[in-house]
Amino acid sequence: MKQRLEKIFAQGFQDLQQQLLQRIAASLEPVEAWLRSEQEAERQHPPAPDPYLDERILRGLLREINIRSKLSHAEWERLEEVRARIDTVRAQIQDQAPAPLLLDQNDPAQIQQAFETHYGYYAELFRDLRILDLSLAGEYLPELHDSALSAFSWKELTDREMALIPPLVVFLATERPLVETTALALKLLTTGLPLKLLALQQNIQTPRETGRALAHRFHPDLGFFGLSLRSAYVLQATEDIESFDQEVMAALRSPRPALLSLWDGTGDDPRQSQLALASRVFPYLRYDPELGLDCTSCLEIGKNPHPETAWVSEILPLPGGGEEERPLTFAEFAWHVLDQKEEFAPLNEPGPENPSLADYLEMETDERHHLRPYILVSEAGETRVLLPSNNILYQCQDRMRLWRSLQSLAGADQPSEDAAVAAREDSPQEIAGRIAAEREQAVAQALQTLSRKLLGLEEMELALGGEDFKLDLRGLDEALSSSGTAPPATGAAGPSDLPWIETKLCTACDECTNINKRIFVYDKEKQAVIKNPRGGPFRDIVKAAEKCSAAIIHPGKPLDPKEKDLAKWIKRAEKYQ
Amino acid sequence: MDQLPIDEFLTDLCPFEKQLDLDDYLGEAPRWCQGCGDLGILTAVQKLLRDNQAEPTEVVCVSGIGCSSRFPYYLKAFGFHGIHGRALPISTGVALANPKLKVLTVMGDGDCFSIGAGHWVHAIRYNVNLLAMVLDNEIYGLTREQTSPTTPLGTRTRTTPKGAFLPPLNPLQLMLGVSNLSFLAQTATWLPQHLLATLQQAYRHQGLAFVRILQHCPVFSPQAFGEGGKDAELMEFLYHVQGIAIDPALERFGGRREHDPADLATAQRLASEREREPLGLLYQNPDLPSYETIRHAALAHPSPAEKLTLLNRRLDRLAPEG
Ligand SMILES: Cc1ncc(C[n+]2csc(CCOP(=O)(O)OP(=O)(O)O)c2C)c(N)n1
Ligand code: SF4
Ligand code: SF4
Numbered sequence: 001m002k003q004r005l006e007k008i009f010a011q012g013f014q015d016l017q018q019q020l021l022q023r024i025a026a027s028l029e030p031v032e033a034w035l036r037s038e039q040e041a042e043r044q045h046p047p048a049p050d051p052y053l054d055e056r057i058l059r060g061l062l063r064e065i066n067i068r069s070k071l072s073h074a075e076w077e078r079l080e081e082v083r084a085r086i087d088t089v090r091a092q093i094q095d096q097a098p099a100p101l102l103l104d105q106n107d108p109a110q111i112q113q114a115f116e117t118h119y120g121y122y123a124e125l126f127r128d129l130r131i132l133d134l135s136l137a138g139e140y141l142p143e144l145h146d147s148a149l150s151a152f153s154w155k156e157l158t159d160r161e162m163a164l165i166p167p168l169v170v171f172l173a174t175e176r177p178l179v180e181t182t183a184l185a186l187k188l189l190t191t192g193l194p195l196k197l198l199a200l201q202q203n204i205q206t207p208r209e210t211g212r213a214l215a216h217r218f219h220p221d222l223g224f225f226g227l228s229l230r231s232a233y234v235l236q237a238t239e240d241i242e243s244f245d246q247e248v249m250a251a252l253r254s255p256r257p258a259l260l261s262l263w264d265g266t267g268d269d270p271r272q273s274q275l276a277l278a279s280r281v282f283p284y285l286r287y288d289p290e291l292g293l294d295c296t297s298c299l300e301i302g303k304n305p306h307p308e309t310a311w312v313s314e315i316l317p318l319p320g321g322g323e324e325e326r327p328l329t330f331a332e333f334a335w336h337v338l339d340q341k342e343e344f345a346p347l348n349e350p351g352p353e354n355p356s357l358a359d360y361l362e363m364e365t366d367e368r369h370h371l372r373p374y375i376l377v378s379e380a381g382e383t384r385v386l387l388p389s390n391n392i393l394y395q396c397q398d399r400m401r402l403w404r405s406l407q408s409l410a411g412a413d414q415p416s417e418d419a420a421v422a423a424r425e426d427s428p429q430e431i432a433g434r435i436a437a438e439r440e441q442a443v444a445q446a447l448q449t450l451s452r453k454l455l456g457l458e459e460m461e462l463a464l465g466g467e468d469f470k471l472d473l474r475g476l477d478e479a480l481s482s483s484g485t486a487p488p489a490t491g492a493a494g495p496s497d498l499p500w501i502e503t504k505l506c507t508a509c510d511e512c513t514n515i516n517k518r519i520f521v522y523d524k525e526k527q528a529v530i531k532n533p534r535g536g537p538f539r540d541i542v543k544a545a546e547k548c549s550a551a552i553i554h555p556g557k558p559l560d561p562k563e564k565d566l567a568k569w570i571k572r573a574e575k576y577q
Numbered sequence: 578m579d580q581l582p583i584d585e586f587l588t589d590l591c592p593f594e595k596q597l598d599l600d601d602y603l604g605e606a607p608r609w610c611q612g613c614g615d616l617g618i619l620t621a622v623q624k625l626l627r628d629n630q631a632e633p634t635e636v637v638c639v640s641g642i643g644c645s646s647r648f649p650y651y652l653k654a655f656g657f658h659g660i661h662g663r664a665l666p667i668s669t670g671v672a673l674a675n676p677k678l679k680v681l682t683v684m685g686d687g688d689c690f691s692i693g694a695g696h697w698v699h700a701i702r703y704n705v706n707l708l709a710m711v712l713d714n715e716i717y718g719l720t721r722e723q724t725s726p727t728t729p730l731g732t733r734t735r736t737t738p739k740g741a742f743l744p745p746l747n748p749l750q751l752m753l754g755v756s757n758l759s760f761l762a763q764t765a766t767w768l769p770q771h772l773l774a775t776l777q778q779a780y781r782h783q784g785l786a787f788v789r790i791l792q793h794c795p796v797f798s799p800q801a802f803g804e805g806g807k808d809a810e811l812m813e814f815l816y817h818v819q820g821i822a823i824d825p826a827l828e829r830f831g832g833r834r835e836h837d838p839a840d841l842a843t844a845q846r847l848a849s850e851r852e853r854e855p856l857g858l859l860y861q862n863p864d865l866p867s868y869e870t871i872r873h874a875a876l877a878h879p880s881p882a883e884k885l886t887l888l889n890r891r892l893d894r895l896a897p898e899g
Contacts, residue, residue: 245818249818
């Protein structure tokens with residue numbers, strides 16, 4: 001990981017040198033050009049008394065374009081002084097490309113000092129550029145600017161200027177206990193300096209848990225802790241997420257303090273870091289305070305596999321034949337990655353007191369009495385049944401709590417009704433009423449389905465656990481489909497009956513909105529969402545799916561059983577489900 | 578000091594409220610056919626300007642002739658609906674006359690690669706500061722279905738009713754062979770995030786940023802580019818830290834290949850092999866100076882003192898002898 005980061009640092013800041021030089025040239029060029037031509041002209045035509053022209057009058061006429069003539073002697077001297085300073089810095093930048101300053105030590109006082117030196121150097125440059133610009137525009141007012149600019153520090157820099165300064169990156173020592181790392185991060189992030197803190201998460205120490213201890217004893221929780229600071233940029237990621245390099249660069253180039261918590265694996269096996277992500281032990285999160293005023297706008301968790309579900313599942317063959325869908329939890333992670341084999345006891349066959357871990361985690365505390373959940377692991381092509389220790393169960397529970405919290409903060413569990421309401425033309429009361437009615441209907445329908453399932457009338461298919469089923473119920477209200485966030489989970493009854501759009505992929509081609517504006521509307525980003533699935537006949541939805549240039553409209557099932565020619569439209573819809 | 582109610586003061590402080598949004602870039606209602614890829618490109622350009630908070634009065638959109646060239650009417654900014662094939666020379670003029678303006682050039686494949694081909698090559702060589710987009714639907718749309726330089730071999734059109742006789746021109750290969758090329762990327766209308774990310778990178782580039790945008794015309798070339806992206810086998814995303822980020826949602830639209838946009842030779846090979854359409858940044862050289870910069874440096878800019886001497890000399894010539 002360190003090597004990869006070094007490569008990102010080396011490549012990612014390549015363009016800074018050019019940009020800084022361009023910025024310097026933009027201010028320096030007019031003065032230098034003028035100086036050059038002035039010297040040249042004097043060399044070629046030394047001033048001589050002229051019998052026909054009064055040179056002073058002509059100079060006066062050309063005043064507007066003559067830089068020097070606009071300035072007093074004192075002003076010109078100041079300009080010269082500043083120019084000389086900028087010139088020196090320019091030569092230094094030309095000589096050596098600016099690169100991030102990497103600090104491997106964690107003493108706040110020393111870091112602060114290093115920061116002041118590093119940023120002070122650039123602050124001085126930008127201050128000088130400002131003096132130059134103001135002087136050239138004839139807007140430098142000594143009574144105003146002298147004192148303001150002499151006390152100039154990096155705090156006065158604009159975001160655009162800050163973006164031209166290579167950041168100061170502090171590697172947080174993660175081998176210390178979490179309290180210390182967190183306290184240090186807090187100390188550094190609240191210094192008011194836009195430091196970039198980088199924690200490489202290598203040794204995940206799992207405290208032996210009783211469930212009574214405070215959460216946040218787990219190293220990877222550093223990212224979640226960062227959210228509480230609200231105004232820091234936070235990135236928590238493993239190497240195999242999409243566009244990892246760009247993600248790291250975006251954090252480093254943010255004008256804000258940033259906390260980067262990156263998974264550095266415990267070995268070379270890439271599956272380990274995939275499992276860290278998939279088991280929600282080390283979920284991806286990015287919090288960019290620039291994106292809005294509420295947490296949902298700033299927090300992004302979309303690069304986790306299946307961000308809308310509680311777990312990611314794998315299908316494993318059962319020892320006695322058949323197969324089982326198995327969620328990836330902390331338990332799988334502890335077995336495969338942390339190698340805590342001593343925390344597991346083998347089991348021949350699950351009995352009535354052994355629910356699967358996924359089911360167990362969905363249960364209320366009082367239902368769990370006397371139950372020992374099992375997990376399945378596959379090793380050397382063989383599937384084994386194992387009973388995880390209590391310690392592991394607590395950890396699973398804790399990871400689940402973290403993931404659910406992230407989901408709700410990011411708005412992945414329930415789309416905001418406010419947002420859905422705002423996107424419509426109908427009055428909010430009307431919509432709220434409809435949503436309430438729809439939810440009631442959904443719950444009734446779900447109860448019916450559930451009781452049928454419990455009575456064994458239908459095979460249990462709730463592959464992703466109880467919480468998702470709840471999620472899906474919420475999905476039944478149209479707010480979900482109109483936010484375009486989550487496609488209804490497969491296998492669950494009811495919700496998938498509703499039409500939905502993969503809004504992110506909408507090309508804004510107008511096909512659907514032209515077919516029926518009561519069903520399809522554009523959201524704020526001009527991408528189509530379903531405003532009201534009952535806004536028109538099923539026929540319109542199927543036609544839109546057929547026409548959709550991006551093939552992203554999924555018609556679901558007809559909501560009005562009395563619609564004409566329904567069989568035909570259901571058949572035509574099949575292709576797009 | 579002026580008094581402000583606290584809520585107004587806070588909204589003033591809060592940058593989210595005051596920003597330009599998509600509505601600020603809406604021009605006339607588009608008259609393109611429903612489903613036309615041009616609509617999505619218009620939206621992407623509006624988002625591009627919104628994301629960069631570009632004042633509509635500081636943007637000029639120049640086009641040639643064609644369906645795609647109706648673009649300036651629909652974008653709220655300054656516009657110049659030019660003549661067929663001449664969008665690039667007009668844009669060059671605008672960019673040189675007022676370097677502060679952001680110039681967006683919109684052309685069709687017929688417009689740029691056919692009648693405008695001469696200007697195309699030289700505009701790339703001149704490397705003026707502008708963002709040039711070709712909306713390539715492999716057909717002449719406005720004049721209703723004639724063969725364009727990129728129409729595939731064998732395609733029946735009104736000008737080649739027995740099927741196009743020639744294999745199509747390979748615009749990427751051609752551009753990668755033009756001296757002084759500084760930015761070339763390819764994207765497609767069915768990849769909205771990729772399209773926007775590509776335009777963002779092109780927008781930031783100093784020099785001529787050329788973006789070819791693949792699209793299909795649902796009316797006259799519905800089959801183009803695997804019916805507008807429906808065949809993932811035909812496409813390949815290029816990725817690199819200096820390249821264009823690929824949203825995971827787009828993975829189903831094509832394969833992936835690492836490609837360093839600084840590597841011209843590999844870009845040329847990728848383009849000429851033509852196994853799959855490469856999507857992403859093919860080539861970028863941020864260090865090439867733009868034509869404006871070179872020209873400015875090469876020309877004399879006499880100082881007022883010099884002007885004075887020159888004027889003096891000229892007047893001297895008119896003065897009576899003696
Ligand atoms: C000098 C000149 N020659 C021919 C035409 C006729 N003409 C108008 S648009 C067009 C081709 C447009 O095709 P393309 O550039 O691919 O744009 P599209 O309509 O497909 O977007 C032609 C040949 C013209 N307007 N002017
Ligand atoms: S038809 Fe498809 S691509 Fe076009 S606007 Fe509707 S959802 Fe978007
Ligand atoms: S004819 Fe084709 S290119 Fe022209 S507007 Fe219609 S769909 Fe678009």
